[in-house]
Amino acid sequence: MSIISSILALFLRELKLTYRNYYDVLTIFLFFLLGILIFVFSVGPNKEIFNEIGIGIIWTLLLLSTNLSIKKFYDDDFHDGNLFILHLSGLSYELIVLIKLITFWIFFQLPFLLIMPVACLILDIQYNNISLLMITFLLSSPILILLASISGAMNLLNNKNFAIGGVIVMILSIPTIIFSVNIINAPTELIKPQLSIIAGILFLFLALTPWISAGCIKIAIRNG
Numbered sequence: 001m002s003i004i005s006s007i008l009a010l011f012l013r014e015l016k017l018t019y020r021n022y023y024d025v026l027t028i029f030l031f032f033l034l035g036i037l038i039f040v041f042s043v044g045p046n047k048e049i050f051n052e053i054g055i056g057i058i059w060t061l062l063l064l065s066t067n068l069s070i071k072k073f074y075d076d077d078f079h080d081g082n083l084f085i086l087h088l089s090g091l092s093y094e095l096i097v098l099i100k101l102i103t104f105w106i107f108f109q110l111p112f113l114l115i116m117p118v119a120c121l122i123l124d125i126q127y128n129n130i131s132l133l134m135i136t137f138l139l140s141s142p143i144l145i146l147l148a149s150i151s152g153a154m155n156l157l158n159n160k161n162f163a164i165g166g167v168i169v170m171i172l173s174i175p176t177i178i179f180s181v182n183i184i185n186a187p188t189e190l191i192k193p194q195l196s197i198i199a200g201i202l203f204l205f206l207a208l209t210p211w212i213s214a215g216c217i218k219i220a221i222r223n224g
Contacts, residue, residue, distance in 0.1 A: 007099060010086060014103040024072065025107060028065045029115055035061040036119045047124050054123035055133060055184045058116065059177050062137075066144040067166040069108050073100060073152030074217060084221055093214035101142075101149055101209065109141040129184050132191070136180045139198045143176045144169070146205040153216035157223070176201055 018025065039057050043049050077083045086096050113134065120130045151168045158164060176198065183194045 010099050018107045028068050032061050032065045036122055050123045054125050056181045059181055066148050070148045070152045078156050093217050094210040097210045097213040105142055105145045140176050140180045143202050146209040147172050149209050149213045153213035156220035
């Protein structure tokens, strides 16, 4: 019961921190919407271009928006000593990472489900593609958060160059972005296989991320 209480306390703590720093979440969403508007203004009222690359623009901005939250993962808690205190409360570093993954996806990714239909309307994307985009988002967005966790943990080992974390996310997310974009215009018989590939990538990183992130945190605490 004590572990369950610690897990609930950590989840509530993340909820309160996100509520207090709501401007961080708003900044990410405003970045996404402004990126869509800048693209529309730069291209002009050309529906053919929107239909061809609109989905790619959305996923590119989702990836860049995720990069904005990398430093929020562990940096503040690490320098404040909260990660070590949470570990002393009975939670393993792997479990701490897993809870943070869940909360970050809920607070920093799930609200995009409300914004993406607006972006699709601005880009004049077809209704059938919008529904498929939502499905791929539910599978692919957790992958971006998992990669951001790895990058955020690795940044604890490197205080000089935080850009490395963003580069890692962008490189490792290439397969996910490719399948998430190509599935929109794929033949009907290829949609399920591509969704299965995305799901496979999700389960792969879901199995590896808690151990990799926790390992980096342990090394950073030991070195610090």
